[in-house]
Amino acid sequence: MTKNIGLQAAMPKSECDDELCPFHGSLSVRGKLVQGKVVSAKAPRMVVIQQEFPRIVKKYKRYARSQSKIHAHTPPCIGVKEGDVVLTAECRPISKSVSFVVVEVVS
Numbered sequence: 001m002t003k004n005i006g007l008q009a010a011m012p013k014s015e016c017d018d019e020l021c022p023f024h025g026s027l028s029v030r031g032k033l034v035q036g037k038v039v040s041a042k043a044p045r046m047v048v049i050q051q052e053f054p055r056i057v058k059k060y061k062r063y064a065r066s067q068s069k070i071h072a073h074t075p076p077c078i079g080v081k082e083g084d085v086v087l088t089a090e091c092r093p094i095s096k097s098v099s100f101v102v103v104e105v106v107s
């Protein structure tokens with residue numbers, strides 16, 4: 001059964017039996033939402049997401065483009081491929097570097 005996770009993200013069409021799925025498992029999401037591009041989907045059920053944001057440079061009073069990468073868990077019911085733009089939500093730490101989970105494929 002698909003659970004309401006409290007976000008305005010689209011529900012996945014298929015079901016999965018991943019315990020760490022916010023829709024079908026027991027993982028709850030809270031905190032930040034991060035949208036970014038998937039730059040690597042090589043690891044099983046984990047993707048690397050790159051986000052770009054403006055960073056102010058005080059000396060020149062201008063913005064510089066800055067980017068950072070985060071690791072996010074991907075349940076199998078959300079088919080994520082490399083190059084997709086995805087929405088991730090913060091969750092409890094799943095491993096040393098993973099504390100986000102993919103909730104929607106934006107494009």
Ligand SMILES: [Zn+2]
Nearest residue numbers: 016021024077
């Ligand atoms: Zn699922």
